[in-house]
């Protein structure tokens with residue numbers, strides 16, 4: 052078996068190979084890879100085994116608050132902030148002083164009403180009792196289905212809810228970050244300009260565009276907007292789950308989201324944590340980018356499926372160029 056294959060850990064065989072010290076106090080992992088370890092269990096308990104300030108980046112998507120509960124036990128909007136607080140406190144404790152915590156969260160509707168619930172606003176206010184909001188990002192999913200059906204497709208009094216939030220939180224005002232690590236390809240107009248030169252002039256807005264504008268910096272600075280259709284129906288993970296009858300995780304986020312933040316906020320060798328790992332997209336991305344990772348997930352079936360992601364990685368380790376984040380030019 053290749054070294055890059057995930058190794059299912061036998062009971063009582065603590066072979067965490069990911070990174071030496073921070074993970075030493077964790078119980079036996081569910082599986083390990085060259086750079087990471089996935090653990091099954093409640094992440095409140097598992098995080099408590101991580102030392103203070105041992106993690107460089109948390110990228111995660113907790114279960115959203117939903118009126119109708121999904122199969123992995125989503126919490127009602129009214130209980131959400133209270134439920135999340137112990138996770139918030141543990142994430143804060145394990146994060147390094149210059150580390151970042153990135154949380155992707157969806158919104159919810161009020162029961163029986165064409166109005167939005169405010170739980171995500173309450174959550175961000177509560178998180179910011181402890182963290183700085185370094186920046187908020189928005190993920191537009193153009194292929195999102197129209198729902199709730201009653202308001203959107205039956206009565207036609209609301210439109211598709213296609214935007215989800217991604218909050219970048221930090222412990223200091225100056226967390227480790229470098230946007231040169233996530234530059235986008237220049238637009239054709241900018242490429243022309245770089246080729247043919249630019250005459251400095253005043254914009255209609257009154258901004259003075261200096262001659263520095265014509266300098267090639269290797270790419271454009273991306274905006275805080277992702278436009279990504281989450282429509283993968285035949286990727287490797289899905290195919291392997293189907294072939295083997297393993298449950299497919301019903302709420303996976305696109306790999307471009309962790310990819311962006313892992314590059315932007317860490318360098319090689321950093322430790323990335325996902326405390327709500329699901330199918331472990333975060334671990335796969337971290338491994339492919341040469342970062343150590345640790346993943347916690349409550350449900351064994353999702354972790355079992357997530358092992359397939361690492362079979363594939365041996366063929367495409369260490370991607371050279373950034374993923375396309377789909378933001379407009």
Ligand SMILES: C[S@@+](CC[C@H](N)C(=O)[O-])C[C@H]1O[C@@H](n2cnc3c(N)ncnc32)[C@H](O)[C@@H]1O
Nearest residue numbers: 093094112114123303304327329330332348349
């Ligand atoms: C939105 S999903 C994450 C999906 C993941 N980002 C992916 O792309 O596959 C949230 C996950 O958190 C897990 N979860 C919920 N409560 C948890 C807890 N206390 N500890 C660990 N995992 C938990 C759920 O089982 C679910 O798989």
